[in-house]
Amino acid sequence: MRDVVVIGVGMTKFGELWAKSLRDMFVESALKAIQNSGVDHIDSMYVGTISGGLFVGQEHLGAVLADYLGVNPIPASRVESACASGGVAFRQAFLEIASGQSDIVLAGGVEKMTDGADVTEVLATAADQEYEIYHGITFPGLYAMIAQAHMHQFKTTHRQLAAVSVKNHKNGSKNPNAQFRSEITIDKVLNSTLVADPLRLLDCSPVSDGAACVVLCSMELAKKLSKNSIKVIASAQASDTIALHSRESLTTLKSVTIAAEKAYKQAKIKPSNVNFAEVHDCFSIAEIVVSEDLGFFDKGSGGAAVEKGLTSIDGGKIPINTSGGLKSKGHPVGATGIAQIIELYEQLTGQAGERQVKNAHIGLAQNMGGSGASCVIHILEAV
Amino acid sequence: MRDVVVIGVGMTKFGELWAKSLRDMFVESALKAIQNSGVDHIDSMYVGTISGGLFVGQEHLGAVLADYLGVNPIPASRVESACASGGVAFRQAFLEIASGQSDIVLAGGVEKMTDGADVTEVLATAADQEYEIYHGITFPGLYAMIAQAHMHQFKTTHRQLAAVSVKNHKNGSKNPNAQFRSEITIDKVLNSTLVADPLRLLDCSPVSDGAACVVLCSMELAKKLSKNSIKVIASAQASDTIALHSRESLTTLKSVTIAAEKAYKQAKIKPSNVNFAEVHDCFSIAEIVVSEDLGFFDKGSGGAAVEKGLTSIDGGKIPINTSGGLKSKGHPVGATGIAQIIELYEQLTGQAGERQVKNAHIGLAQNMGGSGASCVIHILEAV
Numbered sequence: 001m002r003d004v005v006v007i008g009v010g011m012t013k014f015g016e017l018w019a020k021s022l023r024d025m026f027v028e029s030a031l032k033a034i035q036n037s038g039v040d041h042i043d044s045m046y047v048g049t050i051s052g053g054l055f056v057g058q059e060h061l062g063a064v065l066a067d068y069l070g071v072n073p074i075p076a077s078r079v080e081s082a083c084a085s086g087g088v089a090f091r092q093a094f095l096e097i098a099s100g101q102s103d104i105v106l107a108g109g110v111e112k113m114t115d116g117a118d119v120t121e122v123l124a125t126a127a128d129q130e131y132e133i134y135h136g137i138t139f140p141g142l143y144a145m146i147a148q149a150h151m152h153q154f155k156t157t158h159r160q161l162a163a164v165s166v167k168n169h170k171n172g173s174k175n176p177n178a179q180f181r182s183e184i185t186i187d188k189v190l191n192s193t194l195v196a197d198p199l200r201l202l203d204c205s206p207v208s209d210g211a212a213c214v215v216l217c218s219m220e221l222a223k224k225l226s227k228n229s230i231k232v233i234a235s236a237q238a239s240d241t242i243a244l245h246s247r248e249s250l251t252t253l254k255s256v257t258i259a260a261e262k263a264y265k266q267a268k269i270k271p272s273n274v275n276f277a278e279v280h281d282c283f284s285i286a287e288i289v290v291s292e293d294l295g296f297f298d299k300g301s302g303g304a305a306v307e308k309g310l311t312s313i314d315g316g317k318i319p320i321n322t323s324g325g326l327k328s329k330g331h332p333v334g335a336t337g338i339a340q341i342i343e344l345y346e347q348l349t350g351q352a353g354e355r356q357v358k359n360a361h362i363g364l365a366q367n368m369g370g371s372g373a374s375c376v377i378h379i380l381e382a383v
Numbered sequence: 384m385r386d387v388v389v390i391g392v393g394m395t396k397f398g399e400l401w402a403k404s405l406r407d408m409f410v411e412s413a414l415k416a417i418q419n420s421g422v423d424h425i426d427s428m429y430v431g432t433i434s435g436g437l438f439v440g441q442e443h444l445g446a447v448l449a450d451y452l453g454v455n456p457i458p459a460s461r462v463e464s465a466c467a468s469g470g471v472a473f474r475q476a477f478l479e480i481a482s483g484q485s486d487i488v489l490a491g492g493v494e495k496m497t498d499g500a501d502v503t504e505v506l507a508t509a510a511d512q513e514y515e516i517y518h519g520i521t522f523p524g525l526y527a528m529i530a531q532a533h534m535h536q537f538k539t540t541h542r543q544l545a546a547v548s549v550k551n552h553k554n555g556s557k558n559p560n561a562q563f564r565s566e567i568t569i570d571k572v573l574n575s576t577l578v579a580d581p582l583r584l585l586d587c588s589p590v591s592d593g594a595a596c597v598v599l600c601s602m603e604l605a606k607k608l609s610k611n612s613i614k615v616i617a618s619a620q621a622s623d624t625i626a627l628h629s630r631e632s633l634t635t636l637k638s639v640t641i642a643a644e645k646a647y648k649q650a651k652i653k654p655s656n657v658n659f660a661e662v663h664d665c666f667s668i669a670e671i672v673v674s675e676d677l678g679f680f681d682k683g684s685g686g687a688a689v690e691k692g693l694t695s696i697d698g699g700k701i702p703i704n705t706s707g708g709l710k711s712k713g714h715p716v717g718a719t720g721i722a723q724i725i726e727l728y729e730q731l732t733g734q735a736g737e738r739q740v741k742n743a744h745i746g747l748a749q750n751m752g753g754s755g756a757s758c759v760i761h762i763l764e765a766v
Contacts, residue, residue, distance in 0.1 A: 001482050001483045001484065044620075050442060051436045051442050053434045053505070054436045054437065054442075057516075058512045058513075059433060059434050059437075059463060059465060059508040060463070060464060060509040060510075060625065060753050062464050062622070062757065063623070063625050063756035064511070064625045066622045067624045067629070067756070072621075072622040072624060072756075073621040073622050073637055073638060073641045074622060075621060075622065076622045077462055077464050077475075077620070077757075078463045078464065079461070079462050079463070080442060080443070080444075080445075080460075080461045080462070080463060081443060081446065081460050081461065082443040082446070092460075092475060092478075095475075095478050095479050096478050096482075099384050099478045099481040099482035099483075100482075101384065101618070125435070125440055125442040125443070128447070129440050129441045130441075133440075235484070236458075237458035237460070238456040239449045239456050239458065239459045240446070240450075240455055241455060242443065242446050242450045243450075246450070255455075369443055370446060373446035373450070373455075374445065374446045374459070374460075
């Protein structure tokens with residue numbers, strides 16, 4: 001396999017972007033990424049989005065967005081693995097360059113969620129329609145069951161769940177692209193509206209519009225271009241049962257443990273070598289479970305870890321979601337996996353400003369679909 | 384790039400499969416392909432489908448179908464480029480093996496179109512929603528404009544268009560998996576219901592359910608398995624403007640000419656070296672335009688060619704759509720690109736029965752999305 005690097009990034013601000021269409025947002029982020037990378041063309045592109053059809057009545061978004069970006073006739077495909085669509089777009093771009101078929105590929109993600117669709121209903125198409133959704137449960141309920149099980153089995157407390165949201169809002173307050181730049185308190189989380197017991201409104205990531213793009217190229221080409229480049233040292237993906245009820249355990253996500261094992265093996269590192277991570281905190285409990293399944297903390301101790309500040313930017317064992325995560329930065333579904341890569345790139349090139357992690361050499365991005373039926377993990381290293 | 388081969392295929396019959404769900408169909412075809420290939424596992428899988436969300440309320444079909452096939456935790460992603468989704472799934476599987484990350488990958492496609500959705504409305508999401516669909520035009524109308532332009536510019540006749548459908552029904556009558564196994568006549572086409580002038584009902588491919596899968600592996604591994612293997616000697620893709628009105632010409636499809644040029648270059652062959660082809664005959668005019676744009680006939684002479692029998696199985700210059708094509712075999716959108724590969728595999732391994740093309744060594748599959756905004760071309764060779 002050829003070595004592959006990231007050489008440029010660009011994203012829109014995340015939020016309720018009433019004045020921007022899906023096409024506008026994608027083009028804005030893609031142009032920023034292309035300009036940031038300094039390349040004069042791209043060979044191919046991938047777009048991650050969960051459901052252009054249900055959200056805005058437009059499928060075929062690979063071709064649509066290549067057209068609006070003005071880059072046709074290059075190959076342009078859309079990929080989808082629910083909320084892991086962005087991670088899959090990045091992975092396909094990586095594989096295409098690694099294979100030798102292309103040298104420069106743009107990987108992007110976009111979602112327009114505030115245009116009138118019933119968001120919870122659309123997102124529910126990422127769970128098992130026949131055995132979960134048909135019976136009335138949607139994602140807050142599925143993650144609430146994971147939270148209940150974790151609290152029961154490991155004495156995880158709601159204060160610990162709340163600490164995830166508090167930390168992520170603190171980080172997001174330093175991110176100019178974040179949807180919510182306000183800090184919050186434990187009490188504010190605990191007193192927010194109950195959504196699905198024990199998850200309250202401030203345990204849940206928001207509904208967002210936004211787009212994010214990165215440009216990847218072969219290491220060989222990056223050397224010629226003399227660009228700031230960050231190497232992709234692992235790309236791993238795994239799946240699990242679509243329905244939560246089919247799993248042996250509710251407190252561990254098998255797709256995460258398996259993808260992580262593969263990723264660490266590819267990168268030839270251990271979890272302790274990772275300096276910081278972006279993980280898929282669609283709900284506060286998700287960050288806790290994932291931080292354990294990635295091997296950063298023993299199973300059952302993720303709640304205590306965040307409460308003790310071990311995942312904070314300063315003085316933590318491993319800073320998690322320095323960007324603000326899905327909770328504060330926002331979660332325009334298809335864009336999320338790419339925005340995670342952007343945070344890795346900014347940290348690893350020392351451009352994260354107030355959020356900068358000291359001595360950041362290796363970063364990990366974990367992007368997840370459904371209640372963990374899909375997981376994509378990338379590890380990037382400053383070279 | 385590593386050499387990649389196809390080692391096994393499987394598909395459902397195409398048609399109105401009222402008794403089979405999307406999951407049933409995919410699993411049936413995947414199990415057939417796995418059994419046919421003789422492998423004891425797969426490393427990864429891709430699923431092409433245009434809109435699980437709009438057709439059956441289920442996105443995240445990579446994970447869903449890996450689960451129902453019983454192969455999780457392997458990586459499983461869904462890809463979409465409208466009616467070219469199957470071709471893109473095959474391409475991603477090819478790239479993943481070529482890169483060296485996986486050895487055995489399943490590429491599949493599936494669509495359940497007869498479950499109550501408004502099919503024309505769903506398919507229209509593959510055109511430009513803002514500038515085409517909003518104004519009331521859908522795909523029959525878009526291809527009718529292409530037909531009008533071709534008839535005006537090159538004196539192509541409706542009898543020539545009809546000859547495409549007649550030939551494809553004749554071929555399909557010999558295909559046990561085809562939706563329509565009845566032969567038709569020129570007069571029957573010319574007297575069928577008018578859909579969008581000049582296209583009549585029998586100029587149009589049908590609404591279908593169905594699934595198709597193939598197993599790909601590295602050439603190296605295929606040699607160890609001593610399997611009947613067919614080499615992928617080209618994988619090329621291109622895009623064009625999403626809206627028809629943005630193009631310089633209505634009578635040539637730029638995505639086809641560009642993907643074809645790349646494919647012939649990769650395969651180191653000329654159009655005249657291709658022994659037979661499966662092309663995207665969503666409407667009769669599409670086969671004529673594509674047969675020209677692939678370089679099989681001079682621009683403007685595709686209509687005369689089919690009328691003279693040059694694209695028939697027996698005695699033709701280049702047999703086209705020996706499977707029956709989308710017109711007779713059926714067009715379950717996501718499955719179509721994979722079913723084309725299956726026809727290539729069966730022809731190149733001498734298993735096409737009554738449809739067998741004599742001396743078939745090199746076959747080409749051309750799969751298209753929208754009114755040609757996406758095109759994926761694969762060339763396969765018996766080795």
